[in-house]
Amino acid sequence: MNSASNLKKVLASGQFAVTAELGPPKNADAEVIRTKAKLLSDCADAVNITDCQTAIVRMSSIASSVVMMQEGLEPVTQMTCRDRNRIAIQSDLLGAAALGVKNLLCLTGDHQQFGNHPNSTGVFDMDSIQLLQMVRMMRDEKVFQCGEEIKGKAPDFFLGAAANPFADPFEFRALRLAKKVAAGAQFIQTQLVYNVEKFAAWMKAVRDLGLHEKCYILAGVTPPKSIGMARYMKNNVPGMDVPDHVIARLKGAKDSKKDVQKEGINICVDIINMVKEIEGVAGVHIMAIEWESAVPEIAKQAGLLPRP
Amino acid sequence: MIVGQRKPIQEIIGMLKGIKNILILGCGGCATVCSAGGEKEVEILASIIRIDRKKKGGPVETKEKTLARQCDTEYLEELKDEVDKYDAVLSMACGVGVNFLADMYPKTIILPALNTSFMGVSEEQGVWSERCAGCGNCVLDKTGGLCPVARCSKHLLNGPCGGSQNGRCEINPDIACVWQLIYDRLKGLNQLEKLQEIFPMKDWSSSLHGGPRKIVREDLTL
Incomplete structure (x- = not known):
């Protein structure tokens, strides 16, 4: 029990890490997790479990993480600030640690307006940076947020955070990452990279601040499954940057849906190969939510297999 | 200022079911400034209510009045000799005024005509937005x-x-x-x-x- 996180071990060894992502079901069926976990088990060092992503009610990320661990796969459990106050978050984290969760990704969370309960309260007692700080203090100082001592075992998480190199103001993005690192982030998973040039410029700013030596940066990638999806990400997802040449490449694929999907995988593999060459990039985070079956193919084509 | 807006008219009419004699009470403070519940809006609301009730064959008597503010005892006291005459007071102040009226006149039905929205500014004519929580x-x-x-x-x-x-x-x-x-x-x-x-x-x-x-x-x- 409680051996260090596999993800941490891979990153610390200097090997190029691979994480994937799994969206829990909108029902109580653990088999959905088991099936997806089987698809991902040989091609990722750890797999993110989302916490009601886009504010849609799904099986809890901690419960899903436990099911995933039963399948022998290591979860990166996501925790957002949208639905819980500091009492609930700390309580859930004690529970998660007790159940064997080793990696925690600290997020503010998508606004409830995007989801299927837009009339709900958004808690936002804290933001992602304050969440990182709180969990680091629980781990390193053995104190609850209120300052009271944690008597006995404190939760021991390998702490991660997200970063979006493509949001505005661009010149503040590396500085905001510095705040996350100072707060406690040990690894970072970025927003999906399609504009590699802009990502490289952000990485340069990150290196100028020396942050690549203080945390492991995993570039987020996803295969575009269709021209429509690529267009949707370009036009409708705030903070996403999908250059026209990506869409043009998909359009260049032969007509069948299968050809477009194949080209989507090729695009993803090419991006992995490019970001791999950027100094300070320690791995990739392959997010193929609802297309988990694409991940083994991408990992294989990108020469990322076998995993350690 | 506190910015509010009048509730949908059908909601207000629904609240007044069975009430035959109402005081429609405006507020000379923020509600007037944001054109939601001042003298003018009191007049308009009163006539809408009268027309509606007349059409439905259940006429209503309305009295219109606007106080300097509804968040100070001294102004609310102006009502003390007449408040018993009404079946209900329909306040066009923010929620603060509605509450304070209810605190002060425990035996009178007090109803809100506005939704109190936020503390904000008037950006331009007809546009308000929030600034302070x-x-x-x-x-x-x-x-x-x-x-x-x-x-x-x-x-x-x-x-x-x-x-x-x-x-x-x-x-x-x-x-x-x-x-x-x-x-x-x-x-x-x-x-x-x-x-x-x-x-x-x-x-x-x-x-x-x-x-x-x-x-x-x-x-x-x-």
């Missing part, structure tokens, strides 16, 4: 005078989040990203270093989460 623990010295509690959709204290694009908030392109505004303003003031500090978790006990709030000023109490 009344959290009881002001942070504006650290954020260039612009409030992330009231104006960031997630009340982030260490923004901007990853959804800020082209100066707009991810939840609605009509909303400015206040963290972009804060960034621009601090940059202009040569104070960008303020954004590099981690803003600690906020004490929300001074906001509504600490229970209803009260201020007692010993120097002013009689």
Whole structure:
């Protein structure tokens, strides 16, 4: 029990890490997790479990993480600030640690307006940076947020955070990452990279601040499954940057849906190969939510297999 | 000021079912300034209610009155000799006025005609927007005078989040990203270093989460 996180071990060894992502079901069926976990088990060092992503009610990320661990796969459990106050978050984290969760990704969370309960309260007692700080203090100082001592075992998480190199103001993005690192982030998973040039410029700013030596940066990638999806990400997802040449490449694929999907995988593999060459990039985070079956193919084509 | 807007007329009419004699009570403070519940709006609402009830064959008697404010005892006391004459008082003040009337006149039915929306400004004719959340623990010295509690959709204290694009908030392109505004303003003031500090978790006990709030000023109490 409680051996260090596999993800941490891979990153610390200097090997190029691979994480994937799994969206829990909108029902109580653990088999959905088991099936997806089987698809991902040989091609990722750890797999993110989302916490009601886009504010849609799904099986809890901690419960899903436990099911995933039963399948022998290591979860990166996501925790957002949208639905819980500091009492609930700390309580859930004690529970998660007790159940064997080793990696925690600290997020503010998508606004409830995007989801299927837009009339709900958004808690936002804290933001992602304050969440990182709180969990680091629980781990390193053995104190609850209120300052009271944690008597006995404190939760021991390998702490991660997200970063979006493509949001505005661009010149503040590396500085905001510095705040996350100072707060406690040990690894970072970025927003999906399609504009590699802009990502490289952000990485340069990150290196100028020396942050690549203080945390492991995993570039987020996803295969575009269709021209429509690529267009949707370009036009409708705030903070996403999908250059026209990506869409043009998909359009260049032969007509069948299968050809477009194949080209989507090729695009993803090419991006992995490019970001791999950027100094300070320690791995990739392959997010193929609802297309988990694409991940083994991408990992294989990108020469990322076998995993350690 | 406190900005409100009149409730949908059908909702108000629904509240008045069975009531035959109403005082429609305007407020000369914020509700007048934001054109939601001043003398003019009282007059308009009263005539809509009368016409509706006449059409439905259940006429109603309306009395119209507008007090200087509904959040001070001295003005509410003006009603003490007449309030018993009405089946209900329909207040066109913000929720503060409705509450204070209910506190003061326990035997009278007090109804709200407005939805109290926020503390805000009049940006231009006919446009109001929020500026302060009344959290009881002001942070504006650290954020260039612009409030992330009231104006960031997630009340982030260490923004901007990853959804800020082209100066707009991810939840609605009509909303400015206040963290972009804060960034621009601090940059202009040569104070960008303020954004590099981690803003600690906020004490929300001074906001509504600490229970209803009260201020007692010993120097002013009689």
